[in-house]
Amino acid sequence: MTQSILALDHVSVSFPVYQGGSRSLKKRLLSRGSAGRIARDSNDRIIIDALHDVSLSLESGDRLALIGENGASKTTLLRVLAGIYEPVRGTVSCHGRISPMFDIGLGIDPDLSGYDNIRMRGLLLGLSSQEIGELMPGIAEFTELGDYLDVPVRTYSSGMTLRLTFAVATCFEPEILLMDEWILAGDAHFMDKARARIDSFVRRASVLVLATHNLDVCRRWCTKGLWLQQGQVRAFGTISDVIEKYQDRAL
Amino acid sequence: MTVLLKGKLANKVRLQRPNVVRRQGERQLRLAVADVADGVALWRLWGRLGWNDILQRYRRSLLGPLWLTASMGIMVLALGVVYARILKMALDDFMPFLCVGLLIWSIISSVLTEAGTLFIGAESYIKQIRLPYSVYVCRFMWSKTIIFAHNFVIYLGIVIYFKLQPGGAVLCAMPGFILILLNGALTSLYVGMVSARFRDVPQLIASIVQIVFFMTPIMWKPELLGSKSVLMTFNPFYHLVEIVRAPLLGQVPSAENYIALGLISMANFLLAAVLFVRFRARISYWV
Numbered sequence: 001m002t003q004s005i006l007a008l009d010h011v012s013v014s015f016p017v018y019q020g021g022s023r024s025l026k027k028r029l030l031s032r033g034s035a036g037r038i039a040r041d042s043n044d045r046i047i048i049d050a051l052h053d054v055s056l057s058l059e060s061g062d063r064l065a066l067i068g069e070n071g072a073s074k075t076t077l078l079r080v081l082a083g084i085y086e087p088v089r090g091t092v093s094c095h096g097r098i099s100p101m102f103d104i105g106l107g108i109d110p111d112l113s114g115y116d117n118i119r120m121r122g123l124l125l126g127l128s129s130q131e132i133g134e135l136m137p138g139i140a141e142f143t144e145l146g147d148y149l150d151v152p153v154r155t156y157s158s159g160m161t162l163r164l165t166f167a168v169a170t171c172f173e174p175e176i177l178l179m180d181e182w183i184l185a186g187d188a189h190f191m192d193k194a195r196a197r198i199d200s201f202v203r204r205a206s207v208l209v210l211a212t213h214n215l216d217v218c219r220r221w222c223t224k225g226l227w228l229q230q231g232q233v234r235a236f237g238t239i240s241d242v243i244e245k246y247q248d249r250a251l
Numbered sequence: 252m253t254v255l256l257k258g259k260l261a262n263k264v265r266l267q268r269p270n271v272v273r274r275q276g277e278r279q280l281r282l283a284v285a286d287v288a289d290g291v292a293l294w295r296l297w298g299r300l301g302w303n304d305i306l307q308r309y310r311r312s313l314l315g316p317l318w319l320t321a322s323m324g325i326m327v328l329a330l331g332v333v334y335a336r337i338l339k340m341a342l343d344d345f346m347p348f349l350c351v352g353l354l355i356w357s358i359i360s361s362v363l364t365e366a367g368t369l370f371i372g373a374e375s376y377i378k379q380i381r382l383p384y385s386v387y388v389c390r391f392m393w394s395k396t397i398i399f400a401h402n403f404v405i406y407l408g409i410v411i412y413f414k415l416q417p418g419g420a421v422l423c424a425m426p427g428f429i430l431i432l433l434n435g436a437l438t439s440l441y442v443g444m445v446s447a448r449f450r451d452v453p454q455l456i457a458s459i460v461q462i463v464f465f466m467t468p469i470m471w472k473p474e475l476l477g478s479k480s481v482l483m484t485f486n487p488f489y490h491l492v493e494i495v496r497a498p499l500l501g502q503v504p505s506a507e508n509y510i511a512l513g514l515i516s517m518a519n520f521l522l523a524a525v526l527f528v529r530f531r532a533r534i535s536y537w538v
Contacts (some may be wrong), residue, residue, distance in 0.1 A: 083381040086532035
């Protein structure tokens with residue numbers, strides 16, 4: 001029997017929209033004082049159902065592609081999987097270390113040197129100083145930045161910064177890897193070099209969840225697909241089935 | 252009551268009464284405790300982040316973080332000379348009193364006024380990676396402690412200049428300071444949460460802190476209140492300041508100070524614990 005590594009059970013997430021009014025304490029107090037009459041409109045908060053009754057289960061080796069149009073809540077689902085949003089209803093269970101890769105520039109401080117940024121990023125990913133020390137030569141080599149790693153990142157060109165962040169983000173052993181699509185949207189020249197690294201990085205992960213519009217990427221990396229539409233699951237199954245259904249949607 | 256919007260968003264957006272979220276309380280309690288334990292254990296991370304917060308502010312300036320010391324020193328000196336004259340007190344009595352009071356007040360007031368941005372300011376982290384929320388609290392209190400340490404140099408200067416001999420009582424300053432840090436951490440936790448939800452709370456606190464400064468004996472001695480000095484018993488900030496100020500000036504804080512601190516800590520703990528257990532999971536939705 002295979003054990004599910006990452007599972008969602010009837011998960012729903014909704015966002016209250018705190019539009020100016022309902023965020024202010026004044027409105028709250030006024031509505032209390034007036035038995036809810038004066039500020040009634042702002043107290044009737046708008047709630048967006050971002051995810052509705054999503055269930056899925058992933059086992060070791062699964063590669064899941066989240067497909068859907070803009071606003072289909074792909075990123076929200078990724079954040080639920082990463083434990084950032086705890087669902088309003090339903091449960092998320094996970095066995096293993098989650099490695100979210102949403103914003104590879106997170107924690108990059110332009111005033112710190114390249115080396116210090118690598119250390120900072122490593123700490124954010126939960127690595128110990130010792131592990132970071134061991135990984136450092138490999139990262140430094142991949143970036144090809146050489147002595148530039150000793151000067152503040154502020155002085156780097158954007159291409160150099162991208163190389164640094166990318167190298168750091170892909171330096172560790174991912175277990176459950178959650179990726180947002182735009183990670184793949186680097187400049188073409190660099191991506192050629194990065195492709196091999198990210199391919200092997202993704203393959204090392206025991207579970208991959210990737211949110212994307214790019215169906216070619218899905219076919220290359222993923223074995224399963226999940227089509228989200230307006231926060232609801234439209235299809236869940238093997239990648240070819242889901243892509244087929246997704247492409248037929250307009251017909 | 253559910254009103255459906257017309258148009259494209261009809262399926263997604265509904266106007267409705269706020270629905271109460273019910274979860275198993277016990278599970279939330281466990282998660283909250285785990286959050287604090289995991290957060291404190293990540294001391295390397297918050298240590299570096301907190302230190303970085305200080306460096307960032309003073310990077311490429313000649314004095315660096317010593318600007319903290321310099322500006323505080325000038326303030327103590329200027330206020331001390333002027334107010335000793337206004338209040339007709341001896342300089343060697345008033346100056347140490349004012350210096351220590353201002354040092355302690357600066358950490359208390361900066362914790363209170365900046366706690367509002369504790370979670371709001373860390374939005375980019377909170378939305379990208381799951382870290383225990385207590386990491387942000389530890390980082391915040393750590394950077395405040397570093398600032399205090401820089402300011403503390405002024406006290407040493409005052410001790411030498413006025414040839415103070417605080418004696419053994421000075422040992423009581425350390426537990427007092429730890430109590431201040433503990434209360435600061437608890438307060439900033441719930442103030443940070445409430446501020447993330449209600450954005451006018453930071454403004455509210457900023458104006459209250461201003462008033463409290465003048466109501467608390469820092470620029471003036473409590474004896475000046477005369478027969479009304481008993482009023483200070485009800486000012487929690489008086490006890491918070493006194494618990495460290497008295498030992499640094501060579502007196503052991505009174506039993507009343509310690510009892511008050513115990514009550515304040517208990518109230519802060521209960522408030523922080525209840526809010527954190529109940530609303531911890533909502534922080535990422537609020538920021």
